Amino acid sequence: MASVSAYRSGHEVRTVAVIGCGLIGxxxxxxFLHRGLDVRAWDPAPDGEERLAAFVEAGLGDLDAVGPSGRERGRLIWCATIAEAVxxxxxxxxxxxxxxxxxxxxxxxxDAAVPADVVIGSSTSSFPASQLQAECANPERVIVAHPFNPPHLVPLVELVAGERGAPAAVDAAYAFFEAIGxxxxxxxxxxxxxxxxxxxSALWREAVNIVAEGIASVEDVDRAIRFGPGLRWAVEGPHxxxxxxxxxxxxxxxLDHLGPAQEARWGTLGTPRLDAETKRKLVEGMQAEVAGRAMGELTQRRDRLLIALLRLMAEDEAGANEKTGKGAR
Known part of the structure; x- marks a missing residue:
């Protein structure tokens, strides 16, 4: 397949193939279903279809709690092979x-199975796009499209073209993701x-260092972020x-007045090692913070608070759009 200059994007995308249907997929x-797109799904696990149905049910429940998408729900189609899914x-x-x-x-x-104008995104959290593209005949349309966990709730998607990726493929993916919210x-x-x-990772490195150096406990580090800068970070970015x-x-x-003080703080930040003693402090501190609560309870609490925050942010965006005359995304 030859390289192309234009890729399917935005509202041209009506059907999405989801390859790999664990938690992220x-x-x-x-x-995608909540946003009115049809999904063709494949996973090699024997219980893949059953597992996917459970994930989708839970995810749609969360998304409905955030608010209606205004679109008719898409169709979920389980496929026996990758070729069928794409x-x-x-x-x-x-x-x-x-x-x-x-x-x-x-x-x-x-890459060998889909038309050349279809973008292929990878959810990888660690691999560079150039490594993912290495075996592909059409590397220019294979990009990183990395979500943040939980991907159905957190809006962020990081797009990376890599050394051989086409800027047009990233542009098309950008338009697509923006169109679906x-x-x-x-x-x-x-x-x-x-x-x-x-x-x-930079924040957690210093959080680990603070515990390792005995400056504060695991729980107090978490409380400091939750009830301090974390609240502001949900509103604006660091810059x-x-x-x-x-x-x-x-x-x-x-920068003129407090830049030197900032540099001085940077100079005191630690570079901890995850040695046996540091791991012991972290695990024991987390056990104290968890206080016997099950992982499911903690996850549900996180998602419940995320949903409340997303609803508030959606209301704020709707109000801003009304003032400026812009339509909602």
Whole structure:
């Protein structure tokens, strides 16, 4: 198949193939269905269809709690083979386990089966796009399309073209995800962990260091984020928050007056090791914070609060659109 200059995007995408239907793929399927798209799904597990049905039911329940999509729900079609799943697909989302040879072989098979104007996105959280593209005859349309967990609720999708990916493929994926209510971002250069996971890792490194150095407990670190900067981060990103912190002078004033203090703090941040003693402190501290609550209870609580936050953000966006005359996404 020859390279193309235009890919199916936005409202041209009516059918999505979901390849790999574990937690990530299952919740992707729920999101696509909720947005009125037909989903053709495949997974090699013997109980894959049953497992997918459970994920979709739970995911649709969460999404309905956030609010109606305004679209008729799509059809879920379970397929016996990859070839059957990608037949007629306008976009493909791959969600195989994080094993590079497995993903490369799978993406090569998908690439050989779908038309050249169909973008193939991978949910990988760790592999660069250039490695995923290595075995494909049409590497330009194979990109990273990495969601944040839980993918049906968190709007972010990170898009990476890699060394051989076509900017037009990223543009098409961007238009598609924006059209269905996701918030895509372009990662201009490949980096381990893409974008958001790099920032999350930087925060957790210092959170681990604080526990390892005896500065605060696991629970107090979590409380400090939940009831401090975490609240602001749900409203604005780090650069904007520091801009607001600079008062009338904005970010420039902050950098001029408080930049040296910020650099001094950076100089004191730790580089902890996950050795036996640090792991013991973290695990014991987490057990104290969990206080006997089951994982299901903790997950449900997280999702319940996410749903409430998303509803509030949707109301705020609707109000802003009404003032500016813009239509809702």
């Amino acid at each position: 299952g919740m992707w399927a729920a999101f 037949e007629g697909a306008d976009y493909v989302q791959e969600n195989a386990p994080e094993k590079l040879p497995l993903k490369q072989a799978l993406l090569d098979e998908i 996701k918030v895509p971002v372009r990662v201009a250069r490949e980096a381990v962990g893409h974008l958001a996971n790099r920032m999350s 904007m928050l520091y801009h607001l912190g600079g008062g009338e002078g904005g970010l420039e004033a902050y």
